[in-house]
Amino acid sequence: MVQVKLAKAIEKPGVLFRIGERSVTITQQPSPVDDADYETIRTQFPGWIQRVSAKAPSEAQEG
Amino acid sequence: MKFSKSLFGLALAMIAGIAFAEVQPHIHQVLGLVDHSTLVMGAITSLAGLKNLADQLPNPPGGRRVFAVLAADLDDAVIDWPRIADITASECTVAIPVKAGKTLAVITPAENSLDATFENQGDRNYMAYKHAIMFDIAGLSQTQLTEAAKFMNAGCIFLVEEHDETVKIYGTKLNPITLKQKGQLGKKGGDKKGMSFSGDNDSFMFAPPIYKTTLALPLPV
Numbered sequence: 001m002v003q004v005k006l007a008k009a010i011e012k013p014g015v016l017f018r019i020g021e022r023s024v025t026i027t028q029q030p031s032p033v034d035d036a037d038y039e040t041i042r043t044q045f046p047g048w049i050q051r052v053s054a055k056a057p058s059e060a061q062e063g
Numbered sequence: 064m065k066f067s068k069s070l071f072g073l074a075l076a077m078i079a080g081i082a083f084a085e086v087q088p089h090i091h092q093v094l095g096l097v098d099h100s101t102l103v104m105g106a107i108t109s110l111a112g113l114k115n116l117a118d119q120l121p122n123p124p125g126g127r128r129v130f131a132v133l134a135a136d137l138d139d140a141v142i143d144w145p146r147i148a149d150i151t152a153s154e155c156t157v158a159i160p161v162k163a164g165k166t167l168a169v170i171t172p173a174e175n176s177l178d179a180t181f182e183n184q185g186d187r188n189y190m191a192y193k194h195a196i197m198f199d200i201a202g203l204s205q206t207q208l209t210e211a212a213k214f215m216n217a218g219c220i221f222l223v224e225e226h227d228e229t230v231k232i233y234g235t236k237l238n239p240i241t242l243k244q245k246g247q248l249g250k251k252g253g254d255k256k257g258m259s260f261s262g263d264n265d266s267f268m269f270a271p272p273i274y275k276t277t278l279a280l281p282l283p284v
């Protein structure tokens with residue numbers, strides 16, 4: 001799983017990507033997305049989404 | 064002498080024919096021309112038999128939803144979509160090239176009103192495909208009328224989600240479908256108050272292709 005959000009250029013609160021009979025919703029807030037779905041969307045819709053680097057464990061504990 | 068001359072001419076014609084057949088694909092490649100016969104069928108492909116769906120398999124008619132996008136909302140860098148080169152074995156393998164941030168509108172037609180058709184038109188050697196779509200929307204509210212007005216003189220591409228989960232593409236960017244609409248109030252109880260939409264276009268190179276299941280479709284949340 002990777003943390004993904006919509007790219008800044010996409011001025012929408014969210015986009016629902018229908019992939020076959022599944023759907024993946026990506027919003028302006030980072031949310032976990034399956035690696036394969038991330039690759040599918042990234043390659044087919046370049047510039048729509050961006051991966052958010054996860055916080056380091058120590059950082060997450062502090063936060 | 065005459066005989067040997069005509070023999071020589073025949074041999075020359077044969078050599079020229081063979082040479083042209085060898086060189087022609089390269090000419091196409093160099094000039095960037097598309098040889099449609101090879102793209103569609105791989106030259107002449109023999110018939111393999113056309114059968115009904117196998118026994119014990121359901122064959123549900125009708126569709127669930129329609130995804131619509133204005134041709135103007137497709138990426139300017141893409142000249143046409145889908146193209147014959149995007150289709151392999153009746154399946155489109157290239158994702159819809161919508162402009163960044165543009166999503167497809169989701170149309171949920173009135174129950175049992177959605178239909179989509181295709182047909183061959185024209186005499187032999189002049190044949191091409193025609194795509195058509197039709198559906199009803201129940202109601203004549205302000206919101207519905209405002210949305211319906213957006214289809215006026217606007218070429219669209221429609222992706223129809225069928226009951227068996229297949230999605231097929233009607234219309235192309237350069238040859239989109241423009242909907243005609245008709246609203247009716249209804250006279251008495253039981254009459255249908257709402258709008259009927261229908262549209263078609265012709266001169267397509269292919270029947271409505273299937274949108275591959277591994278391709279994503281951007282929809283509004």
